Amino acid sequence: MARSTADVSTTSGSKYLQQLCKHWSHKMVTEFDASRGRVDFPSGAQLFLDADETVLRLKLEAPEDSLERMEGVVADHLKRFAFREELMFGWANAA
Numbered sequence: 001m002a003r004s005t006a007d008v009s010t011t012s013g014s015k016y017l018q019q020l021c022k023h024w025s026h027k028m029v030t031e032f033d034a035s036r037g038r039v040d041f042p043s044g045a046q047l048f049l050d051a052d053e054t055v056l057r058l059k060l061e062a063p064e065d066s067l068e069r070m071e072g073v074v075a076d077h078l079k080r081f082a083f084r085e086e087l088m089f090g091w092a093n094a095a
Helices: 013-024 064-081
Strands: 002-009 029-032 036-040 046-051 055-062
Touching: 002 064, 013 029, 013 036, 013 046, 013 055, 013 064, 055 064
Parallel strands: none
Antiparallel strands: 002 055, 029 036, 036 046, 046 055
């Protein structure tokens, strides 16, 4: 599995975390509360989310050949929920 992370500056991280997990809970296994979340994708990829007052931290684990596509899927969904602000995603490879 390949891994990447992104720290997204926002004061609405908890809101977006919960919206994303609720949205995907209809088709995927999710676990979440106000500050942490996890999404298990059918492809075997996993997304871990952690929110505080200033940042939404994302950690994505996915097969090497789908990591970049999954980064786009996560970012596109979050951007839709955050249409009132412009979120910046600086995905970085993680060990």
